[in-house]
Amino acid sequence: MTNIGTAGRRWRRLAAAALAAVALATTGCGTGGGAAAAVTYDEAKTSGKIKAGFANEAPWAFLDKDGSLTGYAPDVARAVLKNLGIDEIEGVVTDFDGLIDGVRANHYAFVAAGMSIKPKRCETSDFADPDFQVGSAFLVPRGNPKNIEKFTDITGSGVQIATLGGAVENGFAEQAGVPSDRIEPMAKQDDILRAVRNGDVYGAALLDVTAQWLVKNNPGTGLEVTPTIQASDKPEVGTFNFRKGDNRFRDDFNRELRKLHESGEWLRIVEKYGLTEANEPTPAMTTEQYCR
Secondary structure, eight states: OOOHHHHHHHHHHHHHHHHHHHHEEEOOOOOOOOOOBBBSSHHHHHSEEEEEEEETTTTBBEETTTEESHHHHHHHHHHHTTTTOOOOOEEEOGGGHHHHHHHHHHHSEEEEEEEEHHHHTTOOOOEEEEOOOEEEEEEEEEEOOOOOHHHHHTTTTTEEEEEEESHHHHHHHHHHOOOGGEEEEOHHHHHHHHHHHHHHHSSSEEEEEHHHHHHSSSSSOOEEEOOOOOOOOEEEEEEEEETTTTTHHHHHHHHHHHHHHTTTTHHHGGGGGGGGGHHHHHHHOOHHHHOO
């Protein structure tokens, strides 16, 4: 019988090696040529090109079949940055768990990955205003024979659940008292889908929008998505991430981001990625509130 924990760790090592090979490579999203894409706001204002870190997680930020950077975060960022005089984004593929370290190390100017605002992350980086709200859900075999619908269901079920390494669902599982050997963090979304589809793990805990996207865009997998849950005492919110000290960049970005929401353009941009009006955060949700 296969040791699932060992297999999961092997996947993580292979995924980490693959990511390491491409972490410093960039995927162009503009016309190319001319000045190099910048890793600081001031340089980007001059060159018109900027680098953004992303984790290749659909529908948040990912490479399409042509190898172009697409998704909710890049498309919203393009609309914001265009109004700041920056016309091109170059994506730097990075393990989700390493995105903040990458922006701090100047590998790119900001993170466009649909990252949740969490106090621990706020200690070492800055976030834009909340840009979306979501819940969590489980990607499970059709019919959900083990009846996994919330994190507390995992403990007594005897199953293992995959997560994206560094994602909020790992913390939710820990808070719910789920034994660590029941959770299998993986570096890549493709690994998670493959593991659930092949039965190497029972299911996966993901953002609800992510799980719904995977089922919709991978027909024939025999998987379904459980009802959305709020695993904490308030809705999960996410946005764009900046290095500490880049206050002018963050403030200018926030100003144009608010305009997108106020005009209704934000909803028009994100609808094709499965986000709806229900995913818009309320004005009462602030970065300061979620960083506390």
